[in-house]
Amino acid sequence: MFIESFLQATVAGLTVGAIYGLTCVGLALIFGIMRVINFAQGDFMMVGMYLAVGLSALLASAGLAAPFVAALLVAPVLFIAGALLHRFLVSRTTGLQSVGLSADGHQAQLILTLGIALVLQNGAMILLGSTPLAVVSPLSSSAWEVPLMYDDFSTLFLNKARTIGAVVSLGVALVLFRLIRTTHLGKSLRASADNPEAATYMGIDVDRAHRIAFGLGTAVAGVAGGLIVLSYPVQPFVGTEFVIIMYAGVVLGGIGSITGAFWGGMVIGLVQQLSILVLPLQLQNTLVFLVFVLILLLRPQGLFGRSVERA
C-alpha cells in the first residue's frame, strides 16, 4: 500500500515536475538572462494554451499526436510575438536604454509587464469569454499500467498524456540547453547575461540577444502551456495560477541558470506530489514553499546558482 502510494506520487511528481520545469526554463531565459521581472509570463502561457486548443482542433486529422504537434507549433508564433513585444515595448526599459532609469529600469519593467498581463487577461476575456476550454484527448484519461509484483491488485498508472508531455518537455529543455551551451547564439546570450557592457565591446548586439532571449522565453512558455492544456482547462486568468510556481522554480534552481530552473521546477513538482505521503492533501503547496524557504536559508544562491557578485 505504501509502496504503491510512494511510486504513484513519485510518477506524478516527475511528470508534473517536468512541465513545471519547462515553464521555469521559459522564465529563466527572461528573468535570468535579461533580469526582467516579467509578470506576464503566466499570461504568455495562457496565450499558448488558447493557441494550442485552436491548433489541435485544426490538426484533428493528425489523430492522437495532434495536441503535441499543436503545442510545438505554438513556439514559432509566440517567438515572433515575444520578439515584437520586446522590440517595441520591453526594450525601452531594459539593456542600455535602462541606464539612467531608477533601479536599473526594474520599476518600469514591473509596471510594463503587469500592464501587458492585464491587457492579455482582459483581452482574452473579451475575445474568448470566461468559459474554460481544453484539449479533449483520450490520452489524458488512459494510462500505461505497470502491475506491481508484490500483490495482484497494486498497479502503477502512467498517464499517457502526462508522460508524453513530460518527455516532450524534457526534449525541448535539452534542445535549449544545447543551444545555449554550444552555439554562437547561445554564447552571445550568455555574454549579454553576464555583462551587457563588456558584451557590447566584444561586438555582440546585446539588444538583439535580449530580443531573442525574450522571444525564446515566450515561446517556451507557450509550448509548456500547450502541454498543460491537455489536462488543465484554460481560462483568461489561468496564468496567475502558474506564475508563482515559475518564480519559485527559477529562484530555487538559482537565478541565471537555465539548467537550474528546470531542476527547480522538477523539485517543486516532486515535493508537491510526495507531500501527500506525510501531510494532509490540503497542505500540498504549503510544503512546496516550506522547502523553498529552507533552500533559500541554507543555499541562498539556489541549487545551481553561482555565489558570485555580478560586476
Next chain:
Amino acid sequence: MNNKILTRRGLGRIAVIASAAGLARPALAQAPREIKIGLVTPLSGAWAKSGELSRMGMEMAVDEVNRDGGIKSLGGARLRLVTGDCGDSPEKAKSAAQRLLSQEPDIVGGAGAYVSSFTLAVTEVTERAGVPWFTLSYADAITNRGFRYVYQTSPTAQTQAEEGLPTLVELAEKTTGRKPTRLGIVMDNTASPVNFTRGLRDGGAQKLGMQIVVDETFTPPLADAGPVMQRVRSARPDILLLLPTAVPDIKLTLEKLNEIGLGKGRLPAINNGGPMGSPDLLRVVGKDMLEGVMFITATWGNKNTQALNDAFRERTGEAWITQDSLSNYAHVMILRDALEAAASTDRDKVNTAIRAMDSTTGAATLFPGGRVKFDERGRREGAALVIAQWQNGVPVSIFPADSAVAQPIWPRR
C-alpha cells in the same frame, strides 16, 4: 463650474418628471398596459453564463404569457422583463438591485440572484422596498431572516445535505438490490462541499450504516489527481462523493477515475449542484468522461418539462434546459398566477396572493415535490431533491422515480 450648474438643473428637471410619473401611477394602475418584473443576476464575470441562462428562462416565460393574452384579470396587461447585472461580488449585486428598483420603481416582483451571497444582498434591498422576490439559491440564511417578501423554491442547503445521501442510498438499493456500505469522499475545501459533507463525518454516515473508507480534501486547483484517486482505488468504496467545484479539478478527477478503470459509472460518482449539468462541460471534459456521473440539484428537466425543454432548445440553441432557466421560467409563471389572483399590481396584494397560493398544477409541476405552497419563512413546502445522471452526453433526471426521464445506471456488483 458652468457644467455643474447645468447638471444640477438637469437633475432638477429629471426629479420633476419623476415625481410627475409617480403621481400618474395610481391612474395607470387601474388599467396597466405593461407590468414590469425584475431579474437581478450575474450577467458579467465568472457566473455570467448562469445569469444568461436565468435570463433566457425568464424571457421565454414572459413571451409565453404575453402570447397567451397577458394577465387577463388586469385587462390583458403584458409582462416586461427588466434586468440588473450583479457582476461578481455581493456589493455589486446590492447596488444592481438598488439601481434597478430606483430606475424601475413600478416593478411588481422579481427573481435572482443565483449565487447565495448575492441573493442575500439583493433581497436586503427588495425586502425593504416590499417587492416579492423569488430565488433558486440554496443558503438557509436567505429565508432565516424573517423576511416577508422572499421566496425560496429550492430545498435549502441544509435540507440537501441531510437528504442527499439517504436519497442516494435508497436509489442504489432500489436499483441494485444491495445497500452500499462503503462511502468515499473526494472534495475541495470550498464552502459548498464543506457544508454538504459536515454532517456525514459527524455520525451522519454511520447512521445510514455507511463507513467512510476514504476521505480526501484538497485545496484547489489540483496539479495531478493521480495520488488522490489511487487512494480511492485502494479503499474500494461503493459510492464516491466527488465534490470538486472548479472545472479544472472536475476534469482532472474524472479523467483519473476513468484511467484507473472506475469511470463510466463503474464507481458511482456523485457531485452536488447544478453546474455539474452545464453543457459547457461537454467541451472541456468530454462526453465519455461524464458518462454515469450523477449530481444532486434542486430542479432538472423531467417528464413534465419535455415540451418546455424542446421549446427552450429551439428558442435558444442551448443543448438542454438547465436548473437556472427552468427555475426562473417557473418563477415568472408563479408571479403570473399571483397577478391573476390579485387582479392588481399592488405589491402587497401580489404578495398576499403568493402567500395564499397552494397549487399542484402549472408551475408546480416543474419542481420536484410538485407543489407551490410557501411556508411562514417563504420556503416552498415539500421542496425535494432531484438526482440527474449523465447518460450518453446528456444529463437526465433519474430521481424521483415518478417524474424521472431515465432509469439510473448503477453497476451491480
